[in-house]
Amino acid sequence: MNFRTLPSEIATWLRQVFKPKNLWIVAPIILAVLVVYISQHFNVLTGLIDRGPLEIIALWLVSISLLTFAGKSAASRDPLAFYLTVLLMIFLFRELDDTTLSLFGRELTVNSKGPVNLLIVAMAVWGVFWHEKIFGTLNRSKVLQVMFFGVLLTYALSQIIARRAFRHILPNEPELHIRFEESAETAAHLFMLCFAIACAKLIPNRSRTKD
DSSP, X not given: OOTTHHHHHHHHHHHHHOSGGGGGGGHHHHHHHHHHHHHHHHTOSTTTSXXXXXXXXXXXXXXXXXXXXXXXXXXXXXXXXXXXXXXXXXXXXXXXXXXXXXXXXXXXXOOOHHHHHHHHHHHHHHHHHTHHHHHHHHTTXXXXXXXXXXXXXXXXXXXXHHTTTTTTTSTTHHHHHHHHHHHHHHHHHHHHHHHHHHHHHHXXXXXXXXX
């Protein structure tokens, strides 16, 4: 495999994404932060903008995204859909962290943080080796290119927020940190679901490709 093509693919991709008309991709993370402030200021949705409810919502969002990508992967045999199906399985495993499951009459507590970190690294390596196939799908649609970068950016910013990088920037960050973290992650999962729906519509199924 020629690794020298990866930087050029990324450079081309970023030139296509970073345009004024594509600034909407930062809307999900901005809205996530604004919703937290609105909830605090007007004392609304306080029961929803909290760790417990948002973790349940996140679990549903990830599950639906996983099923969407799995269905598209089966119908299209597309590398990007297959890759994201595996990635969403890891995300679902992560969302089940600290969850107690009942299996064959025994209770099992899922501790997934450690394994998930290793699996994410493995996915990154896999992504490098599969970059030609992944970019092959993305390069067929500007919409998918822009949305995919938006999803990556939103997840990255949600992790930056989780690590309190904005503690000296965002007002009342110490008090609202958990809500910021959970809201940002939920926004990323919601963006991923929108991307999954876009992939389902824009990636042709295998039968159509043959036609």
